[in-house]
Amino acid sequence: ERDAGASSAPLCQGTHGKLCFSSRMAPRVQLEKAAWRWVESVRPEDIHREHIEIAYRICVPSCKRGACRRNCKGNPNCLVGIGEHAWLGEINENSFHNIDDPNSERRDKNTFVGLTNLGATCYVNTFLQVWFHNLELRRTLYLCQNARAEDPHTIVSFSDYEPRSICEHLQYLFALLQNSNRRYIDPSGLVKALGLDTGQQQDAQEFSKLFLSLLEDTLSKQKNPNLQNVIQLQFCGQMSYVTVCNQCGRASPLPSRYYELELNIQGHKNLTECVTEFLKEEKLDGDNRYFCESCQSKQNATRRIKLHSLPRVLNLQLMRFVFDRQTGHKKKLNTFISFPEQLDMGPFLEGKGIKCVYELSAVLIHRGVSAYSGHYIAHVRDARTSDWYKFNDEEIEKMEGKKLQLGIEEDIAETVKSQTRKPKCSKGYHCSRNAYMLVYKCHREEDTDPMETNVDVPGFLQRLVDRDNRKFEEWCLEMADMRKQSVDKGKAKHEEVKELYELLPAEDGQQYEFVPLEWLKKWLDDSTVTKEIDNGNFLCSHGKLHPDKVGEAKRISVKAAELLFDRYGGGPRLDGSTLCEECVGQRCRVLRLKNQLAEDFKEVTNLVKGPPKSDEGYWVGKTSLRSWRQLALEQLDEDEEETKHIDGKSNGEGPAITDEDEEEMKTFNEDILCRHGGLSILESERRLVTEEVWSKLRVYFPRAPQFTQLQEPCQQCLRLEREGKENEALNRMMASEQKSSLLNLFQEKNRPTLTKWPQETDILYIVPLFFVDEWRKFIRRPTKTTPVSSVGNSLLLCPHGGFMFTHDSIIALLWPGEWEVISRHFLVDQPISICRISQATPNGSSVEYTTQPELCRDCREGFIFQQQRDMREYAQATVYVRKVIDDKRIMETAPEVNVSGSEAEDEREEPVAKVDGEQDPDFSQVGHKPLTSVSLLFGGKSGIRRSTRHRKLRGERALIVSANQTLKELKIQIMHAFSVAPFDQNLSIDGRCLTDDSATLGSLGVIPESVICLKADEPIADYAALDDVYQVCMPEEGFKGKGMF
16 A cells, blocks of 8 residues: 555546546545545435445546555555566566476486485385495395296286386386486385385384395295395304303303394493493393203303304494383483494404404484484495495485585484583594494405496396386476476466556546456466456445445456456456445435434433423333434444345345344334333333434434334233232242241251151151252242242152162152142152061061162162163273372372362262161062161162262372273373383272283273272383383384285
């Protein structure tokens, strides 16, 4: 917009006799005011064409290019800043498309090919690059038999061939890495064959072991004997575990093969220290003593590892990812380790004097401080040129000067406050805190032989690579053609815009039409598809252009409109004849009334002070009279909205008024309107005003209810008022009589209880407690509450008509005299009573209890069974785990905040008082053993009743569990809450030990709100158990079920 501080534009006489604006432009709000300023001197019936054009801002001067910072939305003639600058200046062909140059995907000369990261497969890509640069392994894979590709009878064309086995996928992948024209290739075929989850990062070291084992098994089945032992020759070495008895000196060697050495780095600074610790002697004493076959008893002994032979390629795994007992998670050790470019393993072999020099050929890096996230990259030395390359998925970078440069891979954020300073490295050494695997290759003179460094791709694989290269070239041509088409289309659009934009402005005195501003912007925005022109949202209820929508439209010449509608279609067409005179007249009336409202308000205020003349007044609600100014403003706003187009309806269709809207539309004088549509009988809520006052109010509220002074109040309301007063009197009389007859029941005094049977009676009656509560409400407020008519004892009966009782909190007990009163005043659908029967026996008197109707055993037991089953089939519930020390609970109460009295009462345990002779928790029933107890009606077997509030203790945690959850999964939750490993947890509930880890919580009797006691054992250095916990609690799923098993 232009300067917001500019003054409003004054009206002046135009060259065509029409009112127009001066050349000084006003901002959007001032344009709106200026367009309607004429209403102050023009009445609705005096509106002419010139006033309508001013309201639609037809004569507002158009803006020149460069005059507006952005488009003037309030000016329909401003066609600047709608996107035309992108087409009228210098054109850049690249702006016509979003297609990258396909040659950027082409492999540069003398460079290697990258691998696409499929989500979280960077760890796979690093190992594939390392193995690809193992020339002997690559050559061996190329020699593997591929019957489907080599046999001309099995396939008609190589276009039909797709790798199936893992070996075929690896062959094809290596051939593409060697001779593809692409800058990077997609390894999804191999990843899918391996069954890997592309969205989950797995353990890279485990992947290396499993894949080499899989490859070894595949090659061992080849017919060519030279291929069967390649993995062993490349990666396998011999070692033995030697145990020496301290008593007799007998040595017991256990031969073994290894494919990599797993080196502990904690507490070490360089690779030599790590290897030395790996081979150091270990003492076996105490509980860890060794059973000597010569001594035939457990003896103290020593054990160490001896290296007998080394492989050609030595893989050294640096154990950076370890299990943290405190947190129960795996963590990464960001320890700096120094390693040499040349490694002499001779001193570590058993045969002394053997020289075995290795050269560093690859370093695998994990970037990140966490063991569960980060990024894997590989630094690999080219066996032919000895140049170092950094392989980072699709990106490959050549190191300068044939030197390994770890660089930014070491610049990771530290998790501790004090950063560890990188130690200085001697010449020929490197330091890394992120390297997790080092690959050394045995130095041999024949490795420099060109015959050894050149690996040729077999013919059948090369044909597959050529097929892929042809597809790539076809794709490049297709992309280039698409770019050209987009450029040609853009140039054509450019010419169209230049032609039409010059025709858009409508000259004074010429015919014009309106089109949406947003459509023009999208037409000039080449990134969106140009749709047909839609003017439907601009229509008023009369089917013409609404004055309020002119700010969202642009006025253009008829010639330009014809061209646009011919090319893009749409409608309806809005020209000068669609300026709505009705909407302008309505707006004029509303604005004039708004301007007049302040004066009328003062005048009405003064007029209502005097009393009206007799027989000439009108009834007005006092509330309406107090707020009539605000109601008038709201009514005027509603009138102004009536002509607005809503929800795309046009051709005279107005907005639908819902019931909810009608309730919210409060009109003047509604406060004295009764529900029958007549005059309210409440004289205190209305007053008389003069005819002069009413005539002024009527202008603002033409649809308001009108009642003259002689209007009689609503006769129906008068009759209902008389009837209501009579009913209130009857209710008061009824309440007083019932209260005097049942005073103890109302005041809750002298109430019988089941826990202590009263001696003065042998029978008590039962009614629902809900009935008593509702009756007391009526007694307290008889004029405001409906009288209670019936007892409703059927609520306490089962479908068979038997008494269905669960606990005493849902019934009220009545004395026999009270029951007689109840029977007279209320409808009784079914009497329910409890009887005490005393009988004399040789051993003395005995007491039995019975109910009428009889207690339904089947329904009651079924209800309790369902209640108990629901408690054991929960989907989400809270249990409390309380830590125990020395078999004693920690009973220190945690501070409670804002505990209400009702909550405290919920936690109390009601004492159970048994009567003499009480032995059985049931009533005597016909055909059943006599019952001698009423504990069934209030005791533990009446159903499951739990406290509504749990008092939390120190050392206690609340956990969310489900009935189908196993005990093992619960232990993992407890591990995170208490930092106690699962194998150190001893759990019990109500004195029962929970030991079956595979059992569900529901089967173990763990119900909602249960308290589980936890006793933690002292930590033990059981590393095998730690590995088990790691497999359970870590988010990695591992490679179980994948193609590598």
